[in-house]
Amino acid sequence: MKFYNREKELDQLRKIRLRSATAAQMTVVIGRRRIGKTSLLKKDMEGQLAIYLFVAKKSEPLLCQEFVAAVQSTLSVPVFGKISRLKDFFAWVLELSKALNFTLILDEFQEFKLINPAIFSDIQNLWDANKGESRLNLIFCGSMYSMMKDIFENSKEPLFARATAKLIIKPFEMQVLKQILGDANPAYQNEDLLAFFALTGGVAKYVENFISAGAWTLETMLEEIFSLNSLFLDEGKNTLIEEFGRDYTTYFSVLSLIANSKTSRPEIESILETSVGPFLEKLENDFGLIRKIRPILAKPSGRIVKYEIADNFLSFWFRFIFTNYSAVEIGNFEFLKAQVRRDYPTFSGKMLERYFMETFKESLAYSELGSYWERGNLNKIDLVALNNLEKKALLAEIKVNPSKISLSELKSKSSNLAAKLQGFDLEYRGLSLENM
Template sequence: MKFYNREKELQSLKETREQAFRDHSQFTVMTGRRRIGKTSLILKACEDTPTVYLFVSRSNEAVLCNKFSKNINQALNVFVPDSIDSFADIFEMLMGFGRTMQFNLIIDEFQEFFYINPAVYSEIQDIWDRYRKETHINLIVSGSVYTLMHRIFMDAKEPLYGRTDQMIKLHPFTVHVLKEILSDHNPAYTNDDLLALYTFTGGIPKYIETFIDKKCYTMPLMVDFMIQENSTFLEEGNVLLIQEFGKKYGNYYSILAAIASGKNTIPEITGTLGNASVGGLLKRLETDYEVITKKRPILSKEATQTVRYEISDNFLRFWFRYIVKYQDYVQSGFLQGLAEIIKEDYPTYSGMTLEMYFREKLKEQQQFRNIGSWWETSKGKNKEQNEIDIVAIYAKEPKVFIAEVKRQRKNFKPELLQQKVEAIRSKLFFNYEIETACLTIEDM
């Protein structure tokens, strides 16, 4: 699959490289979840210029340095003895080469030094401070473990705090890019195909590339490919989250599984965990790990107790909803049965994802100052009868866009939406013009 999107990031990386080669060394940090395309983007930005690429695997430091010395010798046509067993010595030699040479230095999975030799960060800080003004190296480090990368560079107590010239956090592809990719590879795609690609990948480039390479353009083909023996998708959630959570992942997994199954309020989540206190865990999942998002009714106060949580990563939402929930199917090898469960449930499940799709599509329009949903709770049999899928407040005029999201238009009840509109108008938008719509797959 060709290289898509990332124009702004590419431009920023190229400008930084030119500054490093022209003036003095520059330090860029790139973060983003696994499979987001960090390495591909960095290598694209460094095309046609001398580049040293070092991948930090969790290994013995001396073994790692031996491998690095060979990479450096080949990339720069210099001599670094393979007897060097300290990364600090390797890094100082590279910085020394930067006095007379201009090159990119990429250190991938930079956070792994934390497990190999944490002193490396102090040593890099010392060497960088001494050499950066008199050298011409475009240093780019990247990492998939967000909490560690954030700690290394954003914690004032850490040695590399304040040393970076720019930090780039990569996000998934937008819905506009998903359409472009499908148009290139399957021009006859349907909106249902687009929704399936969004539902299962959430715009993560590696997942998209895998489906495209295998010509899995429809929901059944995608499901069959993911749910087969030896599929990397079956373990992908574990690989992603154990990296972040470490050994204490049990409670986090239980919370995410509860949210994925629809138990998304604090009382519901607490009940799932045997009434254990979950406030601190939820806060860490939201602010430290950025795996979940707290949702409040639009324009509600920060302190409101009317809060719901959702998993912010589409793939993880899918993985917990099916792979974790039906782990016995996976363990017994009854993968065909699991695939059938997913296909049968897909119309309901993708309906929830369709709401997220339209919210993202509205964000891309750059017309709204606030986009969310709205609901009000009430006791009795009519609990939460006033719930609106999408409420978007225009930025430049007193106008609100309110939409109900349905997979099929035949399920839309205009009179019910109008009742909800009158309820929200009386509470929040009595001086606003209100525009209403039913958004379906046809509108994607």
């Protein structure tokens, strides 16, 4: 698949690279696995004096041997003596950068924590001592969100406040997904676009897999997901077990319940029969996997709170694959596809709400976006978009099938919210598959 989008990120990396010609730069690039971080960095390297290093789980001397060979090959520089410690490697690179302006990328940087955790203090000391004379464009890239955040944002860690820039790589936006699907299948239908969005969430690797396999409809995507040796079947485990460590079973249970519409803390705790407050807090703040949702206009301290999984594919994985993992293990793919077909209308309805929320966000026409409901999950309004400058408000009912939308019912259940929006020009709208 050709390289799509990322113009903003490439422009930011270009500006950082230009700054490094006169002052050393340390950039942190973070994003979930499969999001396209490595492809982005390699695209930025094209035509530049740049070295890409992957931090594999190897011994320190072996890594140093590989790293030194890569630097020598690219820069055509000698090395005096044998380098078998990472500390000495970074000291050598920083010395080279005093005469040469180049980019050094270290991918999966967080793995150093397992190989030699002292290296973070070594890098801090070397950076502080040499950055004044250095012209190094140093990029640390990682997919373990919690570990990368801890390394660079924990005030007790040596590299705290050392980075000069941070890029968080996010999924493709809606317009890019439409472009990709349109290039692959110009005759695609809106239900194909919804399935493409719902099952990939704009994650580059999943998008690439479906496009390469010619899977452009729900049925062909399901065939690709539920097949022997499929990338997707173990993806949740592969992506998250290392993040969660020994508590992964509890985290997985919480995520599975949220994916299956148990979205409040009391609901989750009543089923698991244990307090999950610390787990929810970490899933939201440390791992960035869930988000807390309050009714629009509610106070930040309000007690009416729901949770949702932020990642579309992980929502699908926990809803359909993890919940039925026994069927995965015995290879009963027909059963799994039948489960998806049965429950897809409900799942796709939630994804359609998310689709329009993202589309309205990307329009930059509103100052606040959210949904609304009252205690007991009553009077739910799927999308509320406010423009506080122009005093305009859009209240929308979202259904896959437009025949199920009732604007009179929407107005009726919006009465309490409308009272809170006095002075706003209110617009009521129905949004369906037809409006994608």
